[in-house]
Amino acid sequence: MRTRWKTAVGVLLTAIMLFPVYWMVNVSLTRDQDMRKSPPDLLPLHGTLAGYRTVLDEQLPYLGTSFVTGLGTVVLTVTLSAPAGYALAKLRPRGGGILSFVLLAAQMIPGIIMAMGFYAIYLQLGLLRSVPGLIVADSTLAVPFAVLIFTAFMSGIPGELLQAAQVDGAQALRTFWSVVLPMSRNAVVTVSLFAFLWSWSDFVFASTLVNGGPHEPITLGIYHYIGNNNQQWNAIMATAVVASLPAAVILVLAQRYVAAGVAAGAVKD
Numbered sequence: 001m002r003t004r005w006k007t008a009v010g011v012l013l014t015a016i017m018l019f020p021v022y023w024m025v026n027v028s029l030t031r032d033q034d035m036r037k038s039p040p041d042l043l044p045l046h047g048t049l050a051g052y053r054t055v056l057d058e059q060l061p062y063l064g065t066s067f068v069t070g071l072g073t074v075v076l077t078v079t080l081s082a083p084a085g086y087a088l089a090k091l092r093p094r095g096g097g098i099l100s101f102v103l104l105a106a107q108m109i110p111g112i113i114m115a116m117g118f119y120a121i122y123l124q125l126g127l128l129r130s131v132p133g134l135i136v137a138d139s140t141l142a143v144p145f146a147v148l149i150f151t152a153f154m155s156g157i158p159g160e161l162l163q164a165a166q167v168d169g170a171q172a173l174r175t176f177w178s179v180v181l182p183m184s185r186n187a188v189v190t191v192s193l194f195a196f197l198w199s200w201s202d203f204v205f206a207s208t209l210v211n212g213g214p215h216e217p218i219t220l221g222i223y224h225y226i227g228n229n230n231q232q233w234n235a236i237m238a239t240a241v242v243a244s245l246p247a248a249v250i251l252v253l254a255q256r257y258v259a260a261g262v263a264a265g266a267v268k269d
Contacts, residue, residue: 085150
């Protein structure tokens with residue numbers, strides 16, 4: 001009975017937390033004439049796909065920019081953080097402990113402060129309203145977390161494997177590329193997922209650095225659409241649904257790798 005009670009409470013809490021998501025889908029399928037109906041329909045009895053047609057007509061460029069920015073952020077984050085994590089975990093450089101503390105402290109800096117700093121720098125470099133500039137800015141959110149994840153994961157790789165590679169003549173770079181990185185698949189997937197999600201959902205950097213430019217991400221697309229069409233809620237919610245799908249699908253597909261990557265280094269043999 002206690003187990004059933006806990007299960008019932010868990011299901012109830014999950015339903016409460018997911019209800020906004022359900023309502024978003026429900027409104028996205030609701031006709032304009034039924035939008036202000038009182039009481040509102042709990043199900044889209046006369047559903048329409050007009051909102052989703054609007055998304056395909058008007059929001060695809062924003063989605064494309066978000067995909068490019070997200071993939072670029074993943075590549076840059078993994079490229080920078082994987083070697084750094086390997087160095088901190090296995091090469092033991094001087095000041096490694098201080099560097100780890102600095103990376104931890106960097107995650108506490110508010111995003112708006114970093115955005116203002118990037119704005120001043122990009123203004124001088126001519127990178128405002130550019131996708132590469134947004135990729136670099138988004139990567140600053142992911143790299144500190146990614147380095148800590150890689151460090152924790154790579155610390156658990158047996159030293160005997162690295163010693164065997166050295167005996168075979170492999171230098172540090174070859175050992176990292178051929179031995180350490182393939183064994184760190186779970187950490188790579190975890191870091192890639194979080195980097196993509198942070199980039200995909202970013203609004204602060206996007207509104208500060210690329211607002212008004214030729215290429216804007218989907219967060220700005222939704223923002224502009226709400227401001228210009230605050231009566232077409234089915235189209236607004238359809239945009240939100242489409243913007244949420246890629247992140248949700250990626251999270252479902254990668255969840256077992258994420259669980260292993262996040263838990264790595266939590267216990268020692």
